Amino acid sequence: MTLDYERDPAAIYRQSFATIAAEADLSALPEAARPMAIRLIHACGMVDIATDLRVSEGAVEAGQAALARLGSETKGGGYPARAPGGAADLSDPKHSTNQDLRILPIFCDSEMVARGIIARALPGGATPIVTLNDPAVPDLAKRRGTTRSAAATELWRERLAGSIVAIGNAPTALFHLLEGLEQGWPRPALILGFPVGFVGAAESKQALAERPHGVPFVTLLGRRGGSAMAAAAVNALTLGLRGDGT
């Protein structure tokens, strides 16, 4: 028995995106956000998430501009080495100012988000960073009386200016970041807010949409979300609707 199914990666992408374009109503979204919406739908298999997507004005362009700025500055530039926990070494003195345009952190709240980002599509110097497993985090979480996911966002602070944030798991990470912004933390170029679940996910995304502290954002209201969507949102910034051949 040979099963009858599409085996050509390019055709699979093409058919997927065509199906989504035919079924999803993207008319409420800004033109620039539609390829991202299609990739988000592709990542979860649900065309009806379009209704719950919220995209602040110019958000997709802001993310692309952050990546483009970097592209022109990275020749010969390095970025922080990765520590065993998967976190970049933020204490590297070479990178101690937020004005260093040779690197662009893409702060992710989980390893799954980071792994879903198609690394070869990123300009050199742009690097997914996960601080969740940094050795400092458990103590920090205890001191703050919060989750490890929330505490991990404090390690983003120094390099947050102009960065991209992709949250695909923990509502508390998004809540904590919003509290930080309220207290004057530097502003990322873009927040991609896709925490998922039953406790705080809907509320944290609502809070982002209502009070983004001047930060461009894309988010999905309600309980749905996840690391695949957060990663897909980043991939949309670099790939648009191009496939990645897997």
Next chain:
Amino acid sequence: MTLDYERDPAAIYRQSFATIAAEADLSALPEAARPMAIRLIHACGMVDIATDLRVSEGAVEAGQAALARLGSETKGGGYPARAPGGAADLSDPKHSTNQDLRILPIFCDSEMVARGIIARALPGGATPIVTLNDPAVPDLAKRRGTTRSAAATELWRERLAGSIVAIGNAPTALFHLLEGLEQGWPRPALILGFPVGFVGAAESKQALAERPHGVPFVTLLGRRGGSAMAAAAVNALTLGLRGDGT
């Protein structure tokens, strides 16, 4: 401004699972599969997936037995070193027979699935293995006229007997595995089938549910699925409804 939200990880898990238990109708599922169903719902934020879940008789028990068998045999046993591509070295002569009970491969079709598996909950010797980025895969895919995801499953074959398979991304990986089983590939202990999307996802899962070739399975019919669900299904085998404190 301090936002009002739950910050205690244990309470978040407890409330999440309580909400799911209150809202989801799990009555059609075998008792042993209900904790897994709750974790799957938790991973995606949608209680209505319960309707589309299909669990073959004894599937959850089969996965747990595979892990338990291992647990009693792993003292002092090693498992294959990981090659740079993330794949275990399947050619290691110490592990050349399928009867080696000191290791249990958990074959994943993507790095995201592998990253979502809570490693510290696995018994020693059980290890997520991703062959997608193995250097042999691109050529193999060309020769077979299929995707890299499908070709990557051929590298599972030698150690497939008694393994756990977790597919959370590529329909072609599940299709190719089913074709292999039809041709007599060794049988895994359990297939967790959660490919997602618009081309082949629903069809591949339908094929699994209709013709599992004697392999216990858990799957979610339709377009929905994803790496978070595939990983959650594995985590349910080891953790049940216990939290992991992130």
